[in-house]
Amino acid sequence: MTTFKALTIAGSDSGGGAGIQADLKTFQELGVYGMSALTAITAQNTLGVQGVYPLSVEAVKEQMKSIADDLSPHALKTGMLFNAEIISAVADAVRIYSWEKLIVDPVMIAKGGVSLLQQESVQALIEKLIPLSYVITPNIPEAEVLTGMKIVTDEGVRKAAMSLHNMGAKHVVIKGGHAAHPDEAVDVLFDGTDFFEFSSPRFQTENTHGTGCTFAAAITSELAKGQSLYDSVKTAKAFITAAIKNELGIGSGHGPTNHWAYKRTGVSV
Ligand SMILES: Nc1ncnc2c1ncn2[C@@H]1O[C@H](COP(=O)(O)OP(=O)(O)OP(=O)(O)O)[C@@H](O)[C@H]1O
Numbered sequence: 001m002t003t004f005k006a007l008t009i010a011g012s013d014s015g016g017g018a019g020i021q022a023d024l025k026t027f028q029e030l031g032v033y034g035m036s037a038l039t040a041i042t043a044q045n046t047l048g049v050q051g052v053y054p055l056s057v058e059a060v061k062e063q064m065k066s067i068a069d070d071l072s073p074h075a076l077k078t079g080m081l082f083n084a085e086i087i088s089a090v091a092d093a094v095r096i097y098s099w100e101k102l103i104v105d106p107v108m109i110a111k112g113g114v115s116l117l118q119q120e121s122v123q124a125l126i127e128k129l130i131p132l133s134y135v136i137t138p139n140i141p142e143a144e145v146l147t148g149m150k151i152v153t154d155e156g157v158r159k160a161a162m163s164l165h166n167m168g169a170k171h172v173v174i175k176g177g178h179a180a181h182p183d184e185a186v187d188v189l190f191d192g193t194d195f196f197e198f199s200s201p202r203f204q205t206e207n208t209h210g211t212g213c214t215f216a217a218a219i220t221s222e223l224a225k226g227q228s229l230y231d232s233v234k235t236a237k238a239f240i241t242a243a244i245k246n247e248l249g250i251g252s253g254h255g256p257t258n259h260w261a262y263k264r265t266g267v268s269v
């Protein structure tokens with residue numbers, strides 16, 4: 001039996017709800033062997049980000065080389081990359097090691113407003129990483145920054161997805177957590193030709209820390225196993241919906257989601 005392997009290149013969240021920790025928990029739950037290359041350490045909890053400590057670009061490169069030399073991933077995702085040097089190193093690694101199925105989650109700002117990507121690095125993301133991506137998974141504010149468009153309507157979401165596709169992303173998933181829909185959370189997939197919508201009820205909860213990381217990690221897991229992109233997004237939507245619905249209620253701020261809910265309870269979307 002093949003053991004499918006997935007890699008996350010992202011920052012550490014000491015509180016365990018987002019970043020590398022969310023990714024590895026999701027890989028594990030979805031039956032994929034998880035590996036990581038850390039880009040930064042954050043001191044973080046449900047109340048916010050108290051400190052950001054980027055690693056040297058050499059440390060990031062060496063982690064990726066160790067993985068490439070021995071444990072080639074079937075799919076990989078990026079999260080917090082913090083600066084242009086790290087973005088370039090990741091883009092180089094993807095090309096040199098011929099890594100396929102790159103999921104770029106363009107993490108920019110944590111809830112509470114602390115920056116997880118230096119503002120001047122957005123251009124590096126656009127020029128170096130987006131053209132290599134199999135899927136890019138921005139939330140609405142990230143899609144606005146990347147495209148320079150203001151997104152207000154469903155039509156605006158579709159236009160931004162087309163723009164990101166024109167920037168070189170093979171597929172685009174715009175996450176709807178920040179959209180105006182009061183009752184539904186709708187994510188939109190664009191494959192370059194057609195649009196597909198994935199909808200769930202919108203839960204009235206503060207406990208959505210790490211939803212974006214978890215959702216992108218679930219897509220990565222399913223792609224690593226060889227599922228189609230449509231099926232991968234469908235499973236990821238079910239995974240994050242179960243994780244939000246069955247909240248853990250820990251911490252006194254924006255609490256984490258429940259990574260084991262999907263396997264234990266299941267939900268259909
Ligand atoms: N209140 C909610 N109820 C149901 N689903 C939600 C809710 N909020 C977000 N989602 C879903 O969670 C996933 C992540 O979307 P979101 O737009 O919140 O990402 P994000 O802003 O990158 O997350 P974060 O920065 O917290 O990691 C999407 O599938 C979205 O539809």
Ligand SMILES: Cc1ncc(CO)c(N)n1
Nearest residue numbers: 011012013018019080110
């Ligand atoms: C390390 C890290 N990555 C990503 C996010 C976005 O949720 C976060 N809060 N922390």
